Amino acid sequence: MGDVLARALWERYEPVHDLVYFAPEAHSAADDLGLRGFWMGYFALRAAPLGPVTAPVVTGCFYVFHPDRVARALPDAWRYTTPADALAARLAAVDAAMRRLYGPDGVASGAMTEAADLAWEAALAADTAGRVLGAANQALDRPHQPHLRLWQALTTLREHRGDGHVAVLVAHGLGPVEAMVLKAAAGESDATLLRETRKWDLTAWQAAEEALRERGWLAGDGSLTGAGAAVHEEVEARTDAAAARPWKVLGEAAAARLADLLDPLARTVLDAGLVPPGNPAGLTGGPWESSRPAGG
Structure with missing residues (x-):
């Protein structure tokens, strides 16, 4: 049941976390720090919990970005701001975005406080050995305001899951x-969007396609073979399993309750059109009934 909960909760917390990438308040916050362009803001705000790290560290942690994409942003971003100021700016941006989307009554509601406390408990239970981004976010101070506490907890859980996903990819020999x-x-994301935003050229993409064809995982028309679909399903299942501990510690009933509380928050973000179609996270914007936990 823990694996099912891990998938169900991810589908609900990923849109809320993604405000830090797609909300206009986040872009304005990065601009106000003096950061130059979307990508410098993205890398500085996301990597800030790690401290003033250099490009190779972030390239390793974030995994799918071409080193040149990261190197154009870091360490130059730290000439314009500091990790501490970037952390403050991202919380301020999320504060503004959540107040706009959910309204003053929403951020001050009992449901928001309940969700924040449940998510914080789950985030504290996240096993962070070998999970650099999860550990760095888990170590941050507990925000006083419930909606910010919720967002930071969800961010810890999201990066914890992402760290586990990278480990699964490495174990499967998937660069x-x-x-x-x-x-x-x-069919989870748009190929062109992935390639261009992560700054890989067509030659590298075609080489990766050929490598997967040689392994029998990709057909000539670019679709997955039966073996490739099985590998994809295994990667996702192992990612869910690696992300299950916080929900097992929280307990099935409490995790299902958190899923219910997050449901309208996630739908609000998706309905606002902030998360683009074919997004790198693989969010479809669908009703996700297939992963609804028992009692949820």
Whole structure:
């Protein structure tokens, strides 16, 4: 049941976390820090919990970005701001975005406080050995305001899951571009969007496609073979399993309750059109009934 909960909760917390990438308040916050362009803001705000790290560290942690994409942003971003100021700016941006989307009554509601406390408990239970981004976010101070406490807890859980996903990809011998080709072939994300935003050229993408064809995972028309679909399903299942501990510790009933509380928050973000179609996270914007936990 823990694996099912891990998938159900991810589908609900990913849209809320993604405000830090797609909400206009986040873009304005990065601009106000003096950061130059979307990608410098993205890398600085997301990597800020790690401290003033350099490009190779972030390239390793984030996994799917071409090193040149990261190197154009870091460490230059730390000439314009500090990790501490970036952390403050991202919370301020999320504060503004959540107040706009959910309204003053929503952020001050009992449901928001309940969700924040449940999510924080789950985030504290996240096993972070070998999970750099999860550990760095888990170590941050507990925000006083419930909606910010909720967002930070969900961010810890999201990065915890992402760290586990990278470990699964490495274990399957799937490099950054091969992982994205597999994801796109499974229909989770748009191939062109993935390749261009992660700054890989067509030659690298085609080489990854050929490598997957040689393994018998990709057909000539770019679709997954039966073996490739099985590998994709195994990667997702193992990612869910690696992300299950916080929900097992929280307990099935409490996790299902959190899923219910997050449901309208996630739908509001998706309905607002902030998360683009074919997004790299693989969010479809669907009703996700197939992963609804028992009692949810």
